[in-house]
Amino acid sequence: MAQETGTAADRAYATLRAAIIEGELAPGSSLAEVDQATRLGMSRTPVREAFARLIDDGLATERGPRTLVVSSIDADDVTALFDLRRALDEQAARLAACRASPDQRERFRTLAERFDIVTAASLADDDAGRHGYYALVAEFDDSIDHALGRSPHLAAALERVRTHLARVRRLAHDDDARLVASASEHGAIASAIADGDAERAAHATHLHLHNALTSIHAHLAQSENADRRTRETP
Structure with missing residues (x-):
């Protein structure tokens, strides 16, 4: 509320x-x-x-x-969203690695450690909506935004994309195995930013987005097939 x-x-x-x-x-x-x-x-x-x-x-x-x-969201909408995410998120990670202050780098290092301890067991201790996990992701996003200090328009564009991404997550019915993998991918991005390695941060972001898109498309296809079977059942 x-x-x-x-x-x-x-x-x-x-x-x-x-x-x-x-x-x-x-x-x-x-x-x-x-x-x-x-x-x-x-x-x-x-x-x-x-x-x-x-x-x-x-x-x-x-x-x-x-x-x-x-508004509806279909597979084509998701693909278009991720086309934009690649352009925004990879550049944001690259700039964050270059611009982060020493204190901000330490924050990213701590975030990497926290992502590294996300497991199926820890997710099981979270609530059904996995709000604890997504709160950690929100901290990561907030850290990116702060490191981008001199790029307010990029930060604003990222915020709009994240809104739709949050919807897609719910529609795709996140599974814990994917969330554990996603945590590891976020940890790799955070670690690269903490090390000031811009290209490694961008590459880790690219890999994360590729895996996320593949997973979301798979879940949407499963949901569509399930809905079709339900409609066809006499």
Whole structure:
């Protein structure tokens, strides 16, 4: 749930954004002003403002006059997202390795150590949504952003891409084996940045993105096949 801070529109936006990213509001779900205003316990005006921000984020789509739905994500959308991620994330890792201060390098070294101890057993101790693991990934992303200090536009572009990536993770139904592998890949990136090795950081990022895309496509294909079998079952 969103924290009770900011304006009513801010709270509506934060709550609806989280619901979309977490999958509570699935792709194709209708977003009606009256329904959401009632659910959120506020007037329609801040909800309308929140809807406009969701459309700008690409999280909601207008299907006609007064008809708004949660945006869909298919395999082609995922591929396009990762095309952009490669350009942004690899350059971000490269710049972070070059620009990180001594304190920031130490933070990346600590992050690498924390990623290295992620195992199937440690994930089993996390909650069902693996929020502890994703909090660690968020720390890594935040460290990248701070190391990019002189590139605010790159950091802003990364934040937008991460929003959609979070949705894709939920839709692809993460499995723990992939999360353990992903932790190792994040650790390799963090270690390279800590060492100031720009090209190794970029290469480790490229490898991580390749593996992540392959896994997500596999999960989406499995879900599509399962849905097809369900529809065909008499």
